[in-house]
Amino acid sequence: MHLCVCRYASHVSVNSNVEQKNSRLALKLLLVVLGMTGFGFALIPLYDVLCELTGINGKVGTRVDSSTLNYVVDKERNLGLDLVTSLGKATPLIVETETKSLQIHPGQFYVVNYRVHNQADKALTIRAVPSVAPGVAAADFKIIECFCFEPLRLEAGEAKNLPLRFVVNPGIAQQSNHLALAITFLNTNKD
Amino acid sequence: MSAVVAEHEHDHEHDHHDHGPAKGILRWIITTNHKDIGTLYLLFALVMFFVGGAMAMVIRAELFEPGMQFVEPQFFNSMTTMHALVMVFGAVMPAFVGLANWMIPMMIGAPDMALPRMNNMSFWMLVAGVLLLASTLFMEGGAPASGWTLYPPLVLQTGKALPFAVFSVHLLGVSSIMGAINIIATIFNMRAPGMTLMKMPLFVWTWLITGFLLVAIMPVFAGAVTMLLTDRFFDTSFFDAAGGGDPVLYQHIFWFFGHPEVYVMILPTFGVASTIIPVFARKPLFGYSSMVYATAAIAFLSFIVWAHHMFTVGLPMAGELYFMYATMLIAIPTGVKVFNWTATMWKGSMTFETPMLFSIAFVVLFTMGGLTGLMMSVAPLDFQYHDTYFIVAHFHYTLVPASVFILMAAGYYWLPKWTGHMYDEKIGKLHFWLSAVSVNILFFPQHFLGLAGMPRRIPDYAVQFADWNMISSIGGFIFGASQLLFLYIVIHTIKGGTGEKVTDEVWEDAAKHGLEWTLPSPPPYHSFTTPPTIIPTEHI
Ligand code: HEM
Ligand SMILES: [Cu+2]
Numbered sequence: 066m067h068l069c070v071c072r073y074a075s076h077v078s079v080n081s082n083v084e085q086k087n088s089r090l091a092l093k094l095l096l097v098v099l100g101m102t103g104f105g106f107a108l109i110p111l112y113d114v115l116c117e118l119t120g121i122n123g124k125v126g127t128r129v130d131s132s133t134l135n136y137v138v139d140k141e142r143n144l145g146l147d148l149v150t151s152l153g154k155a156t157p158l159i160v161e162t163e164t165k166s167l168q169i170h171p172g173q174f175y176v177v178n179y180r181v182h183n184q185a186d187k188a189l190t191i192r193a194v195p196s197v198a199p200g201v202a203a204a205d206f207k208i209i210e211c212f213c214f215e216p217l218r219l220e221a222g223e224a225k226n227l228p229l230r231f232v233v234n235p236g237i238a239q240q241s242n243h244l245a246l247a248i249t250f251l252n253t254n255k256d
Numbered sequence: 257m258s259a260v261v262a263e264h265e266h267d268h269e270h271d272h273h274d275h276g277p278a279k280g281i282l283r284w285i286i287t288t289n290h291k292d293i294g295t296l297y298l299l300f301a302l303v304m305f306f307v308g309g310a311m312a313m314v315i316r317a318e319l320f321e322p323g324m325q326f327v328e329p330q331f332f333n334s335m336t337t338m339h340a341l342v343m344v345f346g347a348v349m350p351a352f353v354g355l356a357n358w359m360i361p362m363m364i365g366a367p368d369m370a371l372p373r374m375n376n377m378s379f380w381m382l383v384a385g386v387l388l389l390a391s392t393l394f395m396e397g398g399a400p401a402s403g404w405t406l407y408p409p410l411v412l413q414t415g416k417a418l419p420f421a422v423f424s425v426h427l428l429g430v431s432s433i434m435g436a437i438n439i440i441a442t443i444f445n446m447r448a449p450g451m452t453l454m455k456m457p458l459f460v461w462t463w464l465i466t467g468f469l470l471v472a473i474m475p476v477f478a479g480a481v482t483m484l485l486t487d488r489f490f491d492t493s494f495f496d497a498a499g500g501g502d503p504v505l506y507q508h509i510f511w512f513f514g515h516p517e518v519y520v521m522i523l524p525t526f527g528v529a530s531t532i533i534p535v536f537a538r539k540p541l542f543g544y545s546s547m548v549y550a551t552a553a554i555a556f557l558s559f560i561v562w563a564h565h566m567f568t569v570g571l572p573m574a575g576e577l578y579f580m581y582a583t584m585l586i587a588i589p590t591g592v593k594v595f596n597w598t599a600t601m602w603k604g605s606m607t608f609e610t611p612m613l614f615s616i617a618f619v620v621l622f623t624m625g626g627l628t629g630l631m632m633s634v635a636p637l638d639f640q641y642h643d644t645y646f647i648v649a650h651f652h653y654t655l656v657p658a659s660v661f662i663l664m665a666a667g668y669y670w671l672p673k674w675t676g677h678m679y680d681e682k683i684g685k686l687h688f689w690l691s692a693v694s695v696n697i698l699f700f701p702q703h704f705l706g707l708a709g710m711p712r713r714i715p716d717y718a719v720q721f722a723d724w725n726m727i728s729s730i731g732g733f734i735f736g737a738s739q740l741l742f743l744y745i746v747i748h749t750i751k752g753g754t755g756e757k758v759t760d761e762v763w764e765d766a767a768k769h770g771l772e773w774t775l776p777s778p779p780p781y782h783s784f785t786t787p788p789t790i791i792p793t794e795h796i
Contacts, residue, residue: 086445087370094437098475105479108509109494153498154409194497200570251498 153251205234288372297354304346316732332715333401340404365448370441378434385427392417436470450790462527511562536612537604550589583633610684614665625653646706677753690738697731
């Protein structure tokens with residue numbers, strides 16, 4: 066049996082010129098593929114850079130230096146603020162806030178305390194991730210001091226009081242009159 | 257298309273160095289012939305269409321009534337996930353690659369694909385990828401059940417199947433990238449003299465653009481699933497908030513791939529529709545060059561609208577607005593296309609053979625899918641629609657009575673050319689009418705369910721949704737059963753069909769519309785071994 070694994074049947078005249086062009090184009094496209102593979106991974110830092118540049122990042126959780134803020138307290142406005150906490154999977158903590166909700170004035174600095182109790186019989190490294198709703202208000206929610214800026218270590222059975230200091234920009238949009246600050250506590254020990 | 261062949265290809269039979277196909281099963285394994293590989297792709301896609309269809313039947317059976325009936329919730333979710341993956345990567349995409357393999361060389365007057373050995377490899381890699389995916393059904397912890405979007409953290413809870421699913425995506429990705437490179441190289445380098453770019457049939461054009469989409473997006477998808485894998489097994493935290501990562505980031509990366517991916521399935525659909533409609537309207541395609549530009553515009557826009565899948569994740573206001581308006585823009589080139597197809601039919605001498613029936617249904621029903629898309633593009637409204645059955649209705653209208661119907665149309669249109677036999681028109685029409693009616697019974701009620709708030713991807717639901725679900729399931733069973741007619745027709749036609757002698761042209765004056773109709777039916781194993789000369793004519 067004669068098997069045809071030649072490129073074309075022998076009488077087919079595809080000149081070597083075309084074959085060369087084909088492999089060259091294939092090679093170029095392969096480079097595009099490699100480039101796009103790199104681009105896929107580069108998207109991870111790129112998204113952050115993009116959000117930073119355009120200033121549309123809806124994330125809170127970066128430290129704000131209070132000396133850069135010269136807010137005037139707006140006693141006329143009362144905003145509602147709900148404090149919500151939740152736990153990630155396999156995170157043996159008890160988390161309580163001193164209050165579930167409070168009324169605040171924009172421009173005024175506040176401190177709320179979070180009480181975190183490690184229920185496990187081993188040390189845990191916890192990461193607290195804050196987020197603000199509605200998303201449009203996130204940029205106006207300035208966190209000055211927080212346990213969420215770096216990983217948090219709790220010894221076995223340890224309980225801690227953790228202060229969170231914040232202020233809301235008096236320039237916050239009129240329709241944002243009720244905010245929620247949600248903090249999720251995640252166990253970074255993967256086992 | 258404005259081209260006729262001047263020099264008819266002369267019979268090649270006298271050339272005795274000609275290699276026919278190898279004998280026996282080996283022919284199919286080692287073949288590098290574009291027609292053989294096209295056949296393999298098409299038959300494989302047909303099998304997968306029934307495999308994915310069987311999964312859909314499980315879904316509709318479970319949803320026939322409220323309450324848990326037949327399957328466990330976990331398995332139900334595996335079914336929705338696997339149904340989508342099998343249909344997208346195993347059926348629709350391979351079917352279009354199969355059409356490309358068969359038709360592009362014949363449409364542009366080339367002897368074969370540019371890279372025949374790679375062609376063989378990409379087919380068998382596809383088979384390996386799909387088999388690997390299917391094998392996850394039998395693994396501890398079951399097949400992936402996170403939905404086809406494979407969102408973390410949910411997907412990271414998959415059992416033993418996760419790495420296998422990821423590797424299968426890698427294989428499918430490499431396979432379609434190789435297919436795309438091959439198609440691009442064929443179109444750029446293998447055209448017959450005189451076949452300028454702006455004379456190429458639209459099917460060729462749409463595949464050229466699809467090829468570029470694939471080359472750009474499949475690596476990104478492969479990268480995203482690789483990051484899932486390392487998050488699970490190698491302690492990275494790309495998408496893990498506990499380690500400083502962000503699960504929403506996955507959604508951005510996925511949809512950077514995912515949105516163009518839906519156009520990978522629809523652009524070749526547009527191409528086939530633009531090929532078939534003029535033949536049966538007996539008019540040239542209206543607005544050929546606007547079709548080309550609209551296709552390119554859609555492809556470009558598809559890269560900058562991805563976050564319309566993420567309106568509810570908490571995007572900043574500027575993001576919501578930008579993605580809303582950018583998404584709406586897509587409706588413009590899409591509208592141009594629908595207008596052009598309609599204008600092509602306008603005052604044409606239309607006849608309604610089965611391929612034309614499927615194509616007309618495509619124009620109407622795809623437009624409905626586009627309209628719901630436009631509704632969902634309005635960010636504040638999407639908060640109501642998102643993750644409900646309304647979404648399911650939208651994309652099934654754009655995929656089933658659009659992509660799948662056009663694949664059926666392509667089957668009926670070219671089967672006589674491929675096999676040299678005529679299919680049974682009566683059964684074809686029966687298949688069409690059963691499909692066209694049942695597809696609407698199946699999917700139209702899902703709009704109502706979605707508007708009433710029924711979430712997608714759930715095995716059980718509140719009793720208020722019972723009636724429309726039952727109707728939808730009945731439509732689903734009829735639709736599923738009707739497709740067996742298509743299977744019958746394909747086998748019957750391959751085996752000799754009606755016995756009627758088919759001409760080279762098959763359809764009246766088809767040769768004016770495409771080079772493939774100047775070849776015998778069936779075409780010789782090697783066609784256009786000497787390139788035809790294309791002489792320009794004014795628009796026919
Ligand atoms: C006029 C054109 C279109 C517009 C404006 C549009 C818009 C949208 C939007 C906004 C969504 C997200 C909805 C949500 O999840 O809340 C969506 C989802 C989807 N669209 Fe479209 N679409 C269009 C055409 C298409 C086409 C042509 C296809 C495929 C051939 C398609 C396939 C899909 C799929 C598969 C999803 C759902 C993905 C998922 O969540 O699983 N769409 N579309
Ligand atoms: Cu999209």
